Amino acid sequence: MNYLGLDIGGTELKAGLVDADGQILRSETRPAQARNLAGLIDTIGELLVSVSGDAAPVALGVGVPGLISPDRDEVDFAPNLTILNGARIGALLGEKTGLPVVVRNDADLNAWGEFKAGAGQGTSHMLCLTVGTGLGSGLIVDQQLYTGTSGYGTEAGHIVVDPDGRACGCGGRGCLETVVSATGIVATAREGVDNGKETSLRAVLEETGGRLTSKMVLDAAVAGDRFAASVYTSVGRFLGIACSSLINLLNLDMIVIGGGVSAAGRYLLDPAIEEAKSRTYRHTFDSCQIVSAKIGSNAGIVGAALYAAQHSS
Amino acid sequence: MNYLGLDIGGTELKAGLVDADGQILRSETRPAQARNLAGLIDTIGELLVSVSGDAAPVALGVGVPGLISPDRDEVDFAPNLTILNGARIGALLGEKTGLPVVVRNDADLNAWGEFKAGAGQGTSHMLCLTVGTGLGSGLIVDQQLYTGTSGYGTEAGHIVVDPDGRACGCGGRGCLETVVSATGIVATAREGVDNGKETSLRAVLEETGGRLTSKMVLDAAVAGDRFAASVYTSVGRFLGIACSSLINLLNLDMIVIGGGVSAAGRYLLDPAIEEAKSRTYRHTFDSCQIVSAKIGSNAGIVGAALYAAQHSS
Numbered sequence: 001m002n003y004l005g006l007d008i009g010g011t012e013l014k015a016g017l018v019d020a021d022g023q024i025l026r027s028e029t030r031p032a033q034a035r036n037l038a039g040l041i042d043t044i045g046e047l048l049v050s051v052s053g054d055a056a057p058v059a060l061g062v063g064v065p066g067l068i069s070p071d072r073d074e075v076d077f078a079p080n081l082t083i084l085n086g087a088r089i090g091a092l093l094g095e096k097t098g099l100p101v102v103v104r105n106d107a108d109l110n111a112w113g114e115f116k117a118g119a120g121q122g123t124s125h126m127l128c129l130t131v132g133t134g135l136g137s138g139l140i141v142d143q144q145l146y147t148g149t150s151g152y153g154t155e156a157g158h159i160v161v162d163p164d165g166r167a168c169g170c171g172g173r174g175c176l177e178t179v180v181s182a183t184g185i186v187a188t189a190r191e192g193v194d195n196g197k198e199t200s201l202r203a204v205l206e207e208t209g210g211r212l213t214s215k216m217v218l219d220a221a222v223a224g225d226r227f228a229a230s231v232y233t234s235v236g237r238f239l240g241i242a243c244s245s246l247i248n249l250l251n252l253d254m255i256v257i258g259g260g261v262s263a264a265g266r267y268l269l270d271p272a273i274e275e276a277k278s279r280t281y282r283h284t285f286d287s288c289q290i291v292s293a294k295i296g297s298n299a300g301i302v303g304a305a306l307y308a309a310q311h312s313s
Numbered sequence: 314m315n316y317l318g319l320d321i322g323g324t325e326l327k328a329g330l331v332d333a334d335g336q337i338l339r340s341e342t343r344p345a346q347a348r349n350l351a352g353l354i355d356t357i358g359e360l361l362v363s364v365s366g367d368a369a370p371v372a373l374g375v376g377v378p379g380l381i382s383p384d385r386d387e388v389d390f391a392p393n394l395t396i397l398n399g400a401r402i403g404a405l406l407g408e409k410t411g412l413p414v415v416v417r418n419d420a421d422l423n424a425w426g427e428f429k430a431g432a433g434q435g436t437s438h439m440l441c442l443t444v445g446t447g448l449g450s451g452l453i454v455d456q457q458l459y460t461g462t463s464g465y466g467t468e469a470g471h472i473v474v475d476p477d478g479r480a481c482g483c484g485g486r487g488c489l490e491t492v493v494s495a496t497g498i499v500a501t502a503r504e505g506v507d508n509g510k511e512t513s514l515r516a517v518l519e520e521t522g523g524r525l526t527s528k529m530v531l532d533a534a535v536a537g538d539r540f541a542a543s544v545y546t547s548v549g550r551f552l553g554i555a556c557s558s559l560i561n562l563l564n565l566d567m568i569v570i571g572g573g574v575s576a577a578g579r580y581l582l583d584p585a586i587e588e589a590k591s592r593t594y595r596h597t598f599d600s601c602q603i604v605s606a607k608i609g610s611n612a613g614i615v616g617a618a619l620y621a622a623q624h625s626s
Binding site: 067076077123124125137139141146147148149150151152153154155156157158159160161162163170171172173175238241242244245246248249250251252253278279280281283284287288 | 380389390436437438450452454459460461462463464465466467468469470471472473474475476483484485486488551554555557558559561562563564565566591592593594596597600601
């Protein structure tokens with residue numbers, strides 16, 4: 001049997017036809033722009049028809065970038081796609097497709113994908129951090145998706161790692177995602193440039209007219225720019241601080257690091273692992289692997305489809 | 314039916330005879346000193362006989378200040394009572410008493426006591442922070458005790474709240490318990506005195522020959538010493554930072570603050586709640602109550618007894 005997985009992002013809709021083993025048979029993307037909710041639902045409907053082709057998927061899983069209400073049907077708060085605020089997305093897509101639908105937070109389903117078909121296979125207590133523009137997370141407890149008392153967990157991006165640090169979109173300060181994210185990497189790099197550090201990034205900024213991405217910082221590091229490498233070391237250290245808190249708190253057997261920023265590989269993971277080790281009891285540290293995601297950017301659609309396979313009624 | 318609850322502390326053994334509703338029928342304490350493990354087991358045996366009286370308890374729950382192995386029987390690491398390291402405490406006390414025995418971390422059973430018979434009754438996702446000399450914690454997830462992949466969770470005292478802060482016994486730095494604990498309160502007060510703050514604590518220190526306790530700091534605050542009050546505000550602020558991380562991460566419906574230090578009441582809780590509110594999404598903050606423990610210092614024996622009632626075989 002096949003299943004549909006839909007990953008609704010702030011800028012892009014991605015859908016996949018996925019088999020019971022988590023293999024993607026076909027996938028497509030569309031821009032997430034729409035005039036209103038009805039327009040967005042129409043676009044999603046067309047996307048799902050297209051990606052289904054002549055297959056007959058039996059359930060649809062939907063990942064949404066926001067907080068999902070306890071009845072798993074309504075979007076309570078989607079800061080990066082406000083058109084969805086208050087939308088009964090599950091019911092609307094059920095009517096549109098005739099399929100049973102389950103709706104969850106996108107980072108939760110990303111974690112579910114890595115747990116069922118990626119790096120986390122065989123674990124029981126696993127956290128997946130998705131490091132992109134921001135930082136999303138999903139937690140697996142006793143092989144089940146953990147969503148908390150009202151469906152809003154887990155938001156590991158808002159663990160405080162630097163109490164007097166940068167202001168965060170959540171209203172707080174020094175949250176993990178203000179440092180460990182593409183945005184955080186660029187901010188850290190800019191601070192260094194502004195403080196007169198010797199780096200090739202100064203020339204990059206002149207060339208791009210002031211535009212800088214985390215990829216540019218990584219490219220500079222790979223090319224031997226010591227300051228650029230130190231940015232990743234510093235960011236990785238904060239990732240490690242968060243990992244130590246999470247390991248001490250939850251005695252996890254695995255932390256999976258995914259998302260676009262995880263392309264930095266050892267530049268990010270080595271300092272993170274070193275820092276986490278220095279801040280944890282040996283017993284709990286030794287119980288936990290910190291690894292890169294395996295499925296990567298398609299984990300969201302794989303997780304959505306496999307979650308629907310198991311949990312749609 | 315009645316049950317025995319035993320709370321093994323670093324300095325004191327406390328045992329209680331508890332009924333199925335969590336009412337303590339009788340309790341006793343003994344010093345935890347012993348030459349060796351056999352001596353400690355003998356002392357515990359005598360204590361349990363004494364507290365049982367002519368009742369016939371049907372199970373024994375034991376709280377241990379350390380990490381308990383996955384099979385729930387052996388103490389892997391008890392930093393404050395090293396005589397227990399490696400002890401198969403469950404088997405030894407089973408032989409001694411003839412009762413079915415369950416062994417868990419003391420802070421976990423403290424949390425279980427507050428969950429079943431105290432402030433946390435009726436919740437589903439609850440964390441109990443026990444703030445004493447250090448800071449212990451226990452987490453309830455879906456009305457079950459959460460202990461993690463190898464039984465070592467949860468150690469909320471080792472969430473990092475101040476990355477470059479005080480050195481912690483765990484080898485890390487700036488862990489929650491370096492600030493939010495009796496030890497942390499005294500350290501914060503001493504720093505202020507050393508930095509020349511105007512405070513009645515200077516006279517207290519002269520009077521005691523340099524000895525200071527968190528209770529003395531609280532007494533000064535209650536008597537109107539503004540610096541002493543500011544120590545609790547500062548410590549409460551870090552408690553709030555940790556609460557915000559925990560609420561954002563776990564979408565809890567309650568955080569219970571217990572332990573000796575929680576006697577500070579609003580001096581500690583008000584700044585904690587204010588800080589947590591400023592660092593969380595409204596949706597998740599509104600889902601969570603931050604309250605004082607109800608059972609208090611006997612929660613450990615109540616939790617141990619009620620856990621044994623439900624989980625001993």
